Amino acid sequence: VPLKTISILGVGLLGGSIGLATKSLITGCKIIGYGHRPATLSAAIERGAIDQGTTNLQQAVADCDLVILCTPVGLFRPIIQQIAPVLSDFAIVTDVGSTKRSVVELAAKHLRRPERFVASHPMAGSEKRGVEFARSDLFKDALCLTTPTALTDPQALAEVEQFWRLLGMRITRLSPQEHDRWIGQISHLPHAVAAALVTMQDQASLALAGKGFMDATRIAAGDAGLWRDIFLDNRDNLSAGIQRMKAELDRLLMALDANDEEAVMAWLDAAASMRQAMTKEKQ
Amino acid sequence: VPLKTISILGVGLLGGSIGLATKSLITGCKIIGYGHRPATLSAAIERGAIDQGTTNLQQAVADCDLVILCTPVGLFRPIIQQIAPVLSDFAIVTDVGSTKRSVVELAAKHLRRPERFVASHPMAGSEKRGVEFARSDLFKDALCLTTPTALTDPQALAEVEQFWRLLGMRITRLSPQEHDRWIGQISHLPHAVAAALVTMQDQASLALAGKGFMDATRIAAGDAGLWRDIFLDNRDNLSAGIQRMKAELDRLLMALDANDEEAVMAWLDAAASMRQAMTKEKQ
Numbered sequence: 301v302p303l304k305t306i307s308i309l310g311v312g313l314l315g316g317s318i319g320l321a322t323k324s325l326i327t328g329c330k331i332i333g334y335g336h337r338p339a340t341l342s343a344a345i346e347r348g349a350i351d352q353g354t355t356n357l358q359q360a361v362a363d364c365d366l367v368i369l370c371t372p373v374g375l376f377r378p379i380i381q382q383i384a385p386v387l388s389d390f391a392i393v394t395d396v397g398s399t400k401r402s403v404v405e406l407a408a409k410h411l412r413r414p415e416r417f418v419a420s421h422p423m424a425g426s427e428k429r430g431v432e433f434a435r436s437d438l439f440k441d442a443l444c445l446t447t448p449t450a451l452t453d454p455q456a457l458a459e460v461e462q463f464w465r466l467l468g469m470r471i472t473r474l475s476p477q478e479h480d481r482w483i484g485q486i487s488h489l490p491h492a493v494a495a496a497l498v499t500m501q502d503q504a505s506l507a508l509a510g511k512g513f514m515d516a517t518r519i520a521a522g523d524a525g526l527w528r529d530i531f532l533d534n535r536d537n538l539s540a541g542i543q544r545m546k547a548e549l550d551r552l553l554m555a556l557d558a559n560d561e562e563a564v565m566a567w568l569d570a571a572a573s574m575r576q577a578m579t580k581e582k583q
Numbered sequence: 584v585p586l587k588t589i590s591i592l593g594v595g596l597l598g599g600s601i602g603l604a605t606k607s608l609i610t611g612c613k614i615i616g617y618g619h620r621p622a623t624l625s626a627a628i629e630r631g632a633i634d635q636g637t638t639n640l641q642q643a644v645a646d647c648d649l650v651i652l653c654t655p656v657g658l659f660r661p662i663i664q665q666i667a668p669v670l671s672d673f674a675i676v677t678d679v680g681s682t683k684r685s686v687v688e689l690a691a692k693h694l695r696r697p698e699r700f701v702a703s704h705p706m707a708g709s710e711k712r713g714v715e716f717a718r719s720d721l722f723k724d725a726l727c728l729t730t731p732t733a734l735t736d737p738q739a740l741a742e743v744e745q746f747w748r749l750l751g752m753r754i755t756r757l758s759p760q761e762h763d764r765w766i767g768q769i770s771h772l773p774h775a776v777a778a779a780l781v782t783m784q785d786q787a788s789l790a791l792a793g794k795g796f797m798d799a800t801r802i803a804a805g806d807a808g809l810w811r812d813i814f815l816d817n818r819d820n821l822s823a824g825i826q827r828m829k830a831e832l833d834r835l836l837m838a839l840d841a842n843d844e845e846a847v848m849a850w851l852d853a854a855a856s857m858r859q860a861m862t863k864e865k866q
Contacts, residue, residue, distance in 0.1 A: 487796065490780055497773055497828070500828060507765075524848060525848065527851050527855075535839040549779050556822050561815060571779070575710075
């Protein structure tokens with residue numbers, strides 16, 4: 301079934317990039333963008349990311365084949381509640397949120413046809429925000445996680461995964477619970493840690509920051525509101541991750557306090573070996 | 584005074600890069616490399632980083648104008664003890680170590696003319712090691728910290744700083760104590776944190792690692808032996824940094840446990856604003 305009309309709810313970096321990628325890769329597909337600020341919609345139209353924009357949520361989704369939630373995850377509840385009554389029976393709904401348990405629950409609770417909701421997490425983006433940083437190749441060669449449940453219509457799942465593949469992504473399926481646990485550990489925790497590393501600096505140390513510090517903390521520049529939503533939504537997994545992080549640092553503290561060369565070496569070597577192997581694998 | 588002979592003790596990434604940079608920027612200067620493995624010395628000669636190599640430490644420094652310690656900091660004590668008896672009276676000695684209190688103390692204790700030792704920390708390098716990754720432009724536009732003391736001969740200090748400037752670096756002077764405190768906070772602590780972030784992952788989470796995680800943990804791939812020396816040498820400052828890091832994470836934990844949107848937002852926003860300002864400053 302060819303996609304005729306796609307509705308992108310939230311035309312920031314991700315929504316805008318989906319628009320640009322779709323328009324460059326799928327012909328004959330109309331893209332409607334929703335946003336609460338007319339200026340954002342104008343900018344998205346100017347950039348060619350959407351064909352038309354509206355600040356009316358229900359208008360944005362009426363008669364669409366595919367609706368993609370691209371706002372911060374904290375807005376998913378009101379959006380899903382508002383679009384539920386006007387979605388057509390054939391519409392497929394997906395999202396790009398960094399947490400998955402809550403949105404799956406919201407869809408199951410509020411949508412008339414929850415089986416046609418397919419939760420997605422395209423792992424692309426940057427610390428930048430806004431449609432002005434959108435790129436048609438943002439998703440190329442990146443990983444997209446989908447988290448279908450027993451409720452999910454296999455046909456809808458296949459169509460959503462096919463859409464992400466068209467944009468250049470590889471697909472990995474997980475349960476919403478697995479997703480939030482592993483992503484909490486490999487993405488949300490590193491963000492918290494990078495933010496803490498930045499905050500604890502002062503003018504004297506910041507003046508000495510080199511490339512290593514800039515790389516290690518780049519993610520901390522990400523939009524605070526967007527990350528607040530993610531942190532709160534996944535706070536059980538994030539809290540558990542922080543506790544494990546503190547325990548890992550305590551192991552180093554003990555080795556340092558004891559001036560134990562072998563223990564410090566073993567601690568550092570385990571990390572260096574793992575990290576070097578990751579670089580090799582990505583090559 | 585033109586430099587006629589430079590002795591580079593340890594021809595890895597940093598030593599090799601100093602050799603390459605010197606040969607491309609200073610004419611008529613002979614470079615002698617010391618290493619304990621003949622194969623490393625051959626590789627350094629082949630790359631054009633040194634003119635001749637020796638595995639005899641005392642031969643390497645005899646009759647040299649400038650001696651540069653480029654080994655891991657854990658080797659500074661035996662090296663300084665061994666070169667002390669054979670250094671000529673006019674020789675200037677410097678180093679490239681990432682800690683400064685201990686080397687300043689070693690020089691004061693063991694060198695016949697400690698006033699001609701100028702401690703340096705050129706802030707360049709990468710997680711790579713070995714002369715095969717050496718680059719003549721490694722130091723270009725980077726920061727070099729010098730940590731003179733009341734003992735330091737101003738003429739020797741001026742000559743060493745002029746040498747680093749010739750290699751393209753900016754100079755900042757600090758006391759050895761300030762250096763180890765601030766560098767502990769902006770460089771050694773981030774390394775420890777990145778290593779902990781890597782070690783606590785498992786196969787399931789590693790499979791989902793994106794660009795953010797790779798950037799945030801790149802430094803953790805650095806040579807474990809080199810970093811063991813640094814961690815042990817600066818363990819008081821590093822331990823204090825880890826404690827502050829844990830306190831910072833505890834502030835987030837409390838906000839998460841209380842599901843306190845405003846506190847989580849404030850915590851994230853402080854870091855994002857600081858980090859965004861750093862990016863702007865570097866531009």
